[in-house]
Amino acid sequence: MTGSVKQIAAVARIALLGLPSRARMSSATVLSIALATLVLLGFLAMASGFRATVAGTGSDQSAIILAEGSASEFNSAIDTARLARLDNAPGIAAGKNGPLLSAESFATISAVEDGGGESSVTLRGMGPQGLAVRPLARLAGGRMFTPGRNELVVGSALAGRYRDFKLGGSVRLAGMMWRVVGVFEAGGSAMESEVWADRKLVGQFFGSSAAVQSVRARLSEASALALLQRYLAADTSLKLVARSERAYFAAQARNMGKLILFVGWPLGIAMAVGALAGALNTMFTSVSTRSTEIATLRILGFRGPSIFVSTMAEAVLLVLLGSGLGVALAGLFLQGRSASTIGGNLTQVMFKFDLAANDIVQAVTLALIVGVLGGAVPAWRAARRPLVTAAAE
Amino acid sequence: MNFMQRVPAVDNLIDIVDLSKSYRRGSTEVPIFDKLSLSIERGRFVALMGPSGSGKTTLLNLLAGIDRPNSGMLAVDGERIDGYSESGLTQWRANTLGFIFQFYNLMPMLTAAQNVELPLLLHRMSAKERRRRVDTALDVVGLADRARHRPRELSGGQQQRVAIARALVADPKLILADEPTGDLDRPSANAVLEILRLLADELGKTIVMVTHDPVAARAADLTLHLEKGRFVNEAVAA
Structure with missing residues (x-):
């Protein structure tokens, strides 16, 4: 290991080993991230499930x-x-x-x-x-x-x-x-x-x-659609259009899927902003609780960047735990669960929540953004605080 | 020791010439030192005493590179540190300095050995060499059998001895101690002072110790008294 990596690893280890002493604040952050992840995943899985159900309704024949x-x-x-x-x-x-x-x-x-x-x-x-x-x-x-x-x-x-x-x-x-x-x-x-x-x-x-x-x-046959479309277009008095059943339902699914996401993403982001406030609070508290520890390490000769990275590591670990918990809860309680919604024609369409890998990636990415934003400011403060002030505490 | 010497001597570890330091408090500039000069020879154990606000902690912070002077020269082992950047001072501390805190400042989640090992992680060194040095440092402070204990499993005196081992382990030229016995009972304080004395006598370490305790100061070769940013007298140990 190079010197810098050793430093980061050592400081991160100290920060992470100290997590149990900050259990209450850390747990609150983990739970708020888990909740935001769960809500977002709920909407994403709903949109995916709805799209899969409606898009699967049509045939090219x-x-x-x-x-x-x-x-x-x-x-x-x-x-x-x-x-x-x-x-x-x-x-x-x-x-x-x-x-x-x-x-x-x-x-x-x-x-x-x-x-x-x-x-x-x-x-x-x-x-x-x-x-x-x-x-x-x-x-x-x-x-x-x-x-x-x-x-x-x-x-x-x-x-x-x-x-x-x-x-x-x-x-x-x-x-x-x-x-x-x-x-x-x-x-x-x-x-x-x-x-x-x-x-x-x-x-x-x-x-x-x-x-x-x-x-x-x-x-x-599937290719006969073009014949039908030409026939309808040629007779302008008919004023009719034809499209394949699959294309029709895919368009319907897109619209409804967009509607679900139109509600789901803002709600997910709103909850993520709440989680961000929690993460910021947790990390500021963590940095404050660790101020003597951080000052000591800096006096011993540990560099600011290693303090920054290790504080970020703590924030990222908390959001990974939170988003992992959110994904697990979504898998446990949502995946495959039947639901129904009012479709585009104001009637009920039944579908199953479909938790796709892409949905998980999106939700975890949002959580990581929360972690990076929530950790960066406190980490920067910890790394750059005048040592004479930190040492006096 | 040559107390007011202005020209750095070859056998001095610390040379301070015309050092000035002040703090801004609101719109007022509060002077701490004005043209303070001091030299400390290698291998000396020096106690700094003085009332609160006399400037002894500020001087220790300047010597540690934690704080920077407004003007003047501050050299340790012939290396001027008064103009160093923050990162330059950090590197310098890792290479040159051992620091002992009043309240030990050990990492509670690490064992004694892991705490002592921390400064070695700042140097290119094999794990085997680190282990050897940690064992030696703990042996010097008489805690070889407490290597796997965490701070909460040790008495205050033992914790301070672990902190001394941590200050010693990277073989620094200079050890600074901020009230190292301030939180200890007399027997524990005496044990700590004995070790500091040994570091100076046997290992040739230069030690500067801030203390309020006259008994602790008597363990040093020399006691410097600061008042209002000036040395008022010195006392050489009998």
Whole structure:
């Protein structure tokens, strides 16, 4: 070891061995950093989980057609006259009963959870081809609804959580009883947070039957999307646009993910600023408590930079302990935990917290910034304080 | 010892010529010394006495390179330190000085041996050599069997002896002691003074000790009395 490294190691050792004598202040800093890390990680994991869930909803084999200028199904409206003209559109796969198209509209309904709470759920009205146009979806139990009947097919995320949506059960909606005849799975995507029913009934009882909000189309192949897009662009009277289901949901996920982060980062940073105040206080107290020790070392011949680095080492160690604790708590209590949020269409989307490595890196980086800022000023003060003043104490 | 000598002599370890020091207190300049001169020969054990505010601690701080004079010359072993920068003084202290504090100033979390080893970490030296020197220093102060004890497991007198071993271990030319017996009972103080006496007599160390204790001062070769920044008389040990 070189002289400087030996000096730093020796002073850092003294500082760290002395931590137990400053346990209360140090623990408070560790806890405040852990809390800030936990909160930030909570939001990051929520955004990651939400993005993964919603982005996984789409397929390249399927297209979603919306009214021109609409960012989502929520604010799109397609009248039935335009619907008929889509039957001849190119690029759409053919089924037994014609092109695989499903005109769809949705409504928001209230449902009772197993725990007794009530929340909003998307009721999607779809055509008979609704399942066939969704490559990711499959029936996990029961059967598809029969057109014209008050029957529901529910996503598996809802079936497991809502007493109203158990297979074989019934639920009162719009003053009528509806029977749950099937449960579908869709690879854990946001689709599993929907309830499906016949589009005409949904239009009749929950909205307008003269218009739909979107048309879902199964493409003959992924590259056929371009054909469909050219067709829609060429007929300016249609005023419709198509994009792949995957691109559509990825955009939706980005927006919602951004919204979560828009709340999460400022909150995380606000808590980090609080933790910074704690860290500064702890380090100033530490330097103050150690003033005799630091003065002694400097009188013995230990240089200012080694005092600075060792004081910083203490601050960095505290934030690493704090952020490590925060990560551990997040892993223990958040990772894989189910949650739900109100989606872009004001309905509930269920997803799992997904603690990604990148999220951990971001949270630990924020904690380290807190540690460096919280340690630098006290460390500088400790290293540069006039020795004659320090020695007099 | 040649007390007022102005020309540095070859066998002097400390040469102070026309040293002035003052502190600013608000808008007032408070003088501590004005043109103070002093020389101390190598291997001498000198006690500095005087009432509070006489300037003895300031003089010790100047000798230690902890404080800097306003003017004048301050040389130790022929090396002028009055113009050194902060980092130059730090390096100089590591190479030249051993310091003994009134309240020992040991690191409570380190063992006696680890405390004594601290100054050696400032020098290029193998771990084996450091160990050998630490053992020797602890042996000199009679605490070889307490090497693994932490300060709280030692009496005040023993802690001060560990501090002396720490001041001695890097083989400095000059040892400064700030009231080394001020916190000790008489038997412990006597043991400490005996060791300091031995360092001067057997190892040839030059020692400057600030003390209020006349008994402690009698252990020195010479006692210098400071009053209002001036030496008023000197007493040579019988």
